[in-house]
Amino acid sequence: QSALTQPPSASGSPGQSVTISCTGTSSDVGGYNYVSWYQQHPGKAPKLMIYEVSKRPSGVPDRFSGSKSGNTASLTVSGLQAEDEADYYCSSYAGSIPVVFGGGTKLTVL
């Protein structure tokens, strides 16, 4: 069982927006502004999409945004495109266990 809880799946049509949640506790997500989101296409290594809750690395489209409220972080993908179809994982700094991951969400573009 993963430390952070994500919905197993999410979907949306091209051009729509979809939001993926990541729920933890006050010991991880709620306690630090160190939530990251990773995109993973089949057979590929994960790619950093969002760090420190809402920051985007260079080269990541601004269609990807992150936020946090209490113990739940969220990734929103706006203007869905076919290439956004992938698995998405959240992670958080958790102090005593430095890195905890969510179980992953499979995003389908309909």
Added chain:
Amino acid sequence: QLQLQESGSGLVKPSQTLSLTCAVSGGSISSGGYSWSWIRQPPGKGLEWIGYIYHSGSTYYNPSLKSRVTISVDRSKNQFSLKLSSVTAADTAVYYCARAVRRSETIDYWGQGTLVTVSS
């Protein structure tokens, strides 16, 4: 551009020790401010953090694997290594090496991953 490349045995027998090495290029493993991590992903499943090492040699391991894991660094070769002892079929996974930004543990660079299968 930093690059990480895993290497090691792709097939390990049950009860034996899994050994992998991660070669770092395009940057120095001795750079401060980063941790050097191992992460694994069983087939069809999610990511699991195994542990990390700082350039100083300080380590931190996932408590669920701590008794079986050793991560070491060779600064002269700009690489770090993973050893996982007493493996079982449950240790079959793609193993990734990665760099994380210290404190936030944001993983900004990943290796391509290497599949390790535990089977007799």
